[in-house]
Amino acid sequence: MIHAPRGIKDRIPPEEDRFLALLSVAEEHLQKAGFKKVGLPIFELSALFTRSIGLETDIVEKEMYLFEDKGGERFALRPEGTASLLRLAIQHHLIEPARITRLSYQGPMFRHERPQAGRLRQFHQIGAEILGAITPQDNIDLLVVIDSISQKLNLPGTTLFINNMGCARCRPVFREALVEYLEAHQSGLCVTCQKRTATNPLRVLDCKVPDCQPIIEKAPSIIDFLCETSRIHHETVCSGLRNLSIPFTVNPRLVRGLDYYTETTFEFVSDALGSQSTWAAGGQYDGLIGQLEGPDVPGAGFAIGMERLSLLAEKAGTLPLPPDYSQDISIIPLGDLAVPLAQSLLRDLRSAGLSATGIFGATKIKQGFKQAERDGSRFLLIIGEDEIAKKELVVKDLLTSEQIPFPLFPLTSLIDHIRSVRDLKKVSPIS
Ligand SMILES: [Zn+2]
Numbered sequence: 001m002i003h004a005p006r007g008i009k010d011r012i013p014p015e016e017d018r019f020l021a022l023l024s025v026a027e028e029h030l031q032k033a034g035f036k037k038v039g040l041p042i043f044e045l046s047a048l049f050t051r052s053i054g055l056e057t058d059i060v061e062k063e064m065y066l067f068e069d070k071g072g073e074r075f076a077l078r079p080e081g082t083a084s085l086l087r088l089a090i091q092h093h094l095i096e097p098a099r100i101t102r103l104s105y106q107g108p109m110f111r112h113e114r115p116q117a118g119r120l121r122q123f124h125q126i127g128a129e130i131l132g133a134i135t136p137q138d139n140i141d142l143l144v145v146i147d148s149i150s151q152k153l154n155l156p157g158t159t160l161f162i163n164n165m166g167c168a169r170c171r172p173v174f175r176e177a178l179v180e181y182l183e184a185h186q187s188g189l190c191v192t193c194q195k196r197t198a199t200n201p202l203r204v205l206d207c208k209v210p211d212c213q214p215i216i217e218k219a220p221s222i223i224d225f226l227c228e229t230s231r232i233h234h235e236t237v238c239s240g241l242r243n244l245s246i247p248f249t250v251n252p253r254l255v256r257g258l259d260y261y262t263e264t265t266f267e268f269v270s271d272a273l274g275s276q277s278t279w280a281a282g283g284q285y286d287g288l289i290g291q292l293e294g295p296d297v298p299g300a301g302f303a304i305g306m307e308r309l310s311l312l313a314e315k316a317g318t319l320p321l322p323p324d325y326s327q328d329i330s331i332i333p334l335g336d337l338a339v340p341l342a343q344s345l346l347r348d349l350r351s352a353g354l355s356a357t358g359i360f361g362a363t364k365i366k367q368g369f370k371q372a373e374r375d376g377s378r379f380l381l382i383i384g385e386d387e388i389a390k391k392e393l394v395v396k397d398l399l400t401s402e403q404i405p406f407p408l409f410p411l412t413s414l415i416d417h418i419r420s421v422r423d424l425k426k427v428s429p430i431s
């Protein structure tokens with residue numbers, strides 16, 4: 001048997017329905033906040049991600065699914081949505097420097113992560129980006145949207161961490177101080193951190209290796225290095241959150257795993273799943289749009305990890321219920337004459353808005369019954385020669401065992417009856 005690749009999570013019924021219902025909860029919140037949906041491709045030219053996410057990052061160094069097509073071009077399965085969304089927005093001239101453009105996306109992302117750490121290699125994200133003449137208030141608005149989703153689902157154990165990564169003016173000053181500090185502590189750092197001290201020192205703050213932690217904890221704090229503009233930006237975001245009574249903790253070590261962030265960055269973390277897990281994250285990026293040859297304007301955005309959101313909502317007991325799985329009617333045709341009649345009835349019942357399946361392979365009525373139960377049907381219709389001759393349909397209510405006759409033409413009375421029963425009470429599946 002061929003299994004799914006490692007790190008892939010299949011969703012079987014009714015899980016997929018619940019997943020999609022949860023996705024619509026998130027989509028609704030984004031839509032209410034003015035975000036217009038875009039459809040992003042699953043793969044892009046790999047250069048898009050190396051240029052935007054940064055070469056010295058875990059994603060680009062180790063985690064991208066890369067492939068070359070028959071034309072010799074290098075592609076990557078998208079490891080995240082922002083770069084792809086910006087590429088789309090730039091290509092279609094959706095960004096106007098003096099205006100605000102709000103776009104959202106959702107879909108699977110792909111990273112070659114270690115499945116033993118509970119990480120999925122295909123995971124689903126819903127994300128939103130505000131592009132153009134953005135302000136600190138737009139960052140606050142992003143946080144409000146995520147917080148409203150958290151409130152709606154009553155997510156347990158959630159903390160909002162925020163940081164300010166500085167801007168093109170103050171970040172280099174901090175970087176220099178950080179490098180100086182890290183160089184003085186090289187011997188205590190892991191091999192990756194030693195290498196990254198020279199290539200991408202901010203990433204050292206992301207390191208999870210236990211030996212590196214005491215050094216990281218005493219490292220200089222970005223907050224102390226913010227220029228006037230960045231400091232005002234940071235304070236505006238903090239006071240905005242206080243005004244809205246959204247609790248948060250400033251975490252100067254929060255640098256996110258990507259190179260493009262500037263100014264505000266944030267993570268929504270929950271401890272309800274055993275270890276600390278980030279279920280939503282994002283921030284501002286001042287230079288990224290220009291770097292991808294778009295207008296030189298900033299943007300800010302976030303992504304929500306749907307699998308984690310789903311686990312947290314499940315834990316909170318707020319995962320949306322799947323749609324009613326009980327099927328309205330199953331039809332068992334007996335004999336050659338009954339089959340075409342059953343097929344046309346199925347079509348008519350479905351076009352009347354009912355759910356109906358035919359049980360064509362049943363050689364015994366009992367077998368047909370079992371299938372109808374498995375399908376969760378409320379009604380069962382057996383069509384034999386008698387029924388055809390009398391132009392009458394005898395429908396069995398599988399819940400009450402009542403047998404009710406209906407005329408074959410017109411079907412209206414049967415349809416009306418099923419509808420009235422269904423609307424009266426959403427019946428759970430029989431099996
Ligand atoms: Zn600055």
Ligand SMILES: [Zn+2]
Binds near residue numbers: 189192193209212
């Ligand atoms: Zn390290």
